[in-house]
Amino acid sequence: MSTQLVEGKVVIVTGGGGGIGRAIALEMARQGARVVINDIGAGLDGAGGSATPAEETQELIRELGGEAVISTDSVSEWESAQRIVACALDSFGRIDVVVNNAGILRDTIFHKMSPEDWLSVINVHLNGSFFVSRAAAEHFRQQQSGAYVHMTSTSGLIGNFGQANYSAAKLGIVALSKSIALDMQRYGVRSNCIAPFAWSRMTSSIPAETPEQKARVAKLQQMTPDKNAPLAVYLASEAAEHVTGQVFAARHNELFLFSQTRPVRSVHSAEGWTPQDIAEHGMPALKASFIGLDRSPDVFSWDPI
Template identity: 70%
Template sequence: MAGSPRPSTTFTCVQRRVPHVPGLMEGKVAVVTGAGGGIGREIAIMMAGAGARVIVADIGASLTGEGGSASPAAQTKALIEQRGGQAEVCTESVAAWGSARKIIQAALDHYGRIDAVVNNAGILRDGIFHKMSEDDWLSVISVHLNGSFFVSRAAAEHYRKQESGSFVHITSTSGLIGNVGQANYAAAKLGITALSKSIALDMQRYNVRSNCLAPWAWSRMTSSIPTTTAEQKAAVEKLQKMTPDKNAPLAVFLSSDAAKDVTGQVFGTRMHEIYLFSSPRPIRIVHRAEGWTPESIAEHCIPAMKQAFMPLDTSEQAFNWDPPE
């Protein structure tokens, strides 16, 4: 009855054992490269929280690839264990065939199997194309593109035998769309998407999946963005709100059995947005029965196609809206 005094009630608290609810990656073993910080660390932590046993692979090098330390990987391992998860450290490099194989072997040695690989390790050597050195080119290609191939190739042998497994390769809008001063990085990242599609095609008969994720996040990899103009400062301020953990849920999903029907795709994560990228396909065709000459191409073909040309834009220009917070 409205206005009636609330009856006095005595509550008895009964402790109940909360039943274990398996996570999406319960029983699986995952390797996450570049997991000593940033996006890789957040993916490793969330994977462990979802039930996976994780190999935290990181050589602890600088942003440009120099030096090495076990501390970053050890810190990630400690964070996982503090949350009740299981993890081991591997400080081998992804950039060489032999050492990359040792990363996968670490999963076998510690946990007896391998179910998921996240190719996240990377370095930056930014510079305008006409000033880029041979070493800056080769170093970035070696870590990003070669590293993704070497680690994936090592895992593929075991995936084939067990007829299961997943790959998540970290790509970038620098390669998918474009960016200034990142010819090496962009080439490697776009190459990774082709590698991923090839893996998906070649290994679908073994129930092996391969997908890409293009993340947006403020991390060590983006902290080198210049802030000399007001526009650059504003862009960095927006990027700083995009914390690395925003990218982990999709990586965990793609590595789990919940994504058993998802392969050969390129996804992106930006704050609370998830998007799917298109792949290059013919968008306009011009036919000439008598064939083409350079002159007729200039007169007929290019004018017919020009309205469909892709703009010469950067990833920042293509993503010209603020993501909702």
Template identity: 65%
Template sequence: MSTEKMMEGKVAIVTGAGRGIGRDMALLMAAEGAAVVVNDLGVSVDGGESGETPAAEVVREIESRGGRAVASYDSVSDWVAAGRIVQCAMDSFGRIDAVVNNAGILRDRFFFNMSVDEWRAVIDVHLNGSFYVSRAAAPHFKTQSSGAYVHMTSTSGLIGNYGQANYGAAKLGIASLSKQIAMDMKRYNVRSNCISPFAWSRMIGSIPTETPQQQARVEKLKKMEAGKIAPMAVFLASDAAHEVSGQIFAVRANEIFLMSQPRPLRGIHRGEGWTPQTIAEHALPALKSNFYPLETSGEVFSWDPV
């Protein structure tokens, strides 16, 4: 097994890196040789002020281990502020090699009760934030003809969950954003991939547990360590993943899954075209056996993690 540090000489930005999954990714990036911009607003799960400085604490931890890091307190959900996050890397370390879009909030509520503010807040942080930070880094990646994006998607978007219309829409949007970035930036030797993490975090701890199904889902997630996600992030950000782009990986405890992406399942043709009546009479019976059930993420991943 190689002992070479996979991020030696690299500079990485990790957003939402003050706690949880982001913190573990920042620490491992640094342990693998990267200089790290530890970005975190220091806010609560719902986006409110917490008055803490977790980013600074992570920086101190990295430096105490002989690594290099700098704290950033700008918001990913603001275009100008996101630009400052990237500029922080350039000012502090002179370049940027990897962006990990991890910052996130939850405002779970059933769709029929969800407010416009709850919708916008989650979309702004997850989807807009991933675009803003990625877009700010793009000119630097183009100039140096290298770079890697790692985005965090979720089975809440890829599969579905109750009470997460805002979060699921944002996370499925991120999967598509990653694919488009991979296609547009391929000519500049820039890669873009997604991780769909299963891990206990402050965000997961805020999920409502009003039903036995919700309680079982959260209890299962409590057993999954946030640190298990970091190795995949480091790999995707490193040169070892130079052939990997446009993919979605789910990481659940010691399991790694390559997730499917939408492709045609079955098609039917009618020479004279279709009417609403013939769709009901002929198309529906032919296609129905391939319909996807309304399953939640927990129902699809129904076995215990190993």
């Protein structure tokens, strides 16, 4: 096995201009990949547009001695997603890995969420992951190889306040990834998800006033974006040739494998069920296995280690 896990591979990293995307792009380059840095240069809410973040990532890769090109096309439209993959083919002659990382936030409590807030987040996260993945799929099929690494979130896997759009998109990405893994396994193509943890603009509003709060924030700040990059590189590599259809997380120095939805309890009635029977017998029997209204911080309640 090469000491560089993705040596010679061509990798697209969407949202590669900063944060987790930049960290993944840099680690891909360190491990021998040629990188397409896709980033429209928008803010966290999707507004604006500048090539500067992608240019900064490109310069960092070049300083490492790596090769990188920039794509400023949006993932959220079919035609522009095609151009992202075409950029890889035109620049490097092939495509081996797609990292679906691009994202925006439009957090609003559900009963105040506008259609625009819903659609904009779904379009970037869920539709974008489909569009870019689909644009690469035929090339993967023809060459009988390829890997997808999608970014999900514990906001979708577990739950969070004020993120119906984001949570729905991120859980949808898990189903998309599993479907890709099932449909394309015969062509040697793999598809996995990462739920990343990282200190960023999204978590920087956590209070840090008391000594206890300051100590907790200091620990959270250890979860830098680069902590997610080694897992992404591994999943892109031939070292993970038998790993597909899975959901992982990287949290500081911890790695997690997530369960996936399966039946947890059943109850049977030989005569079938009436609504009254369900109320009197069926639901009381199932209730012991109900899943609580947990949020991500409730489940990941310990400090990162």
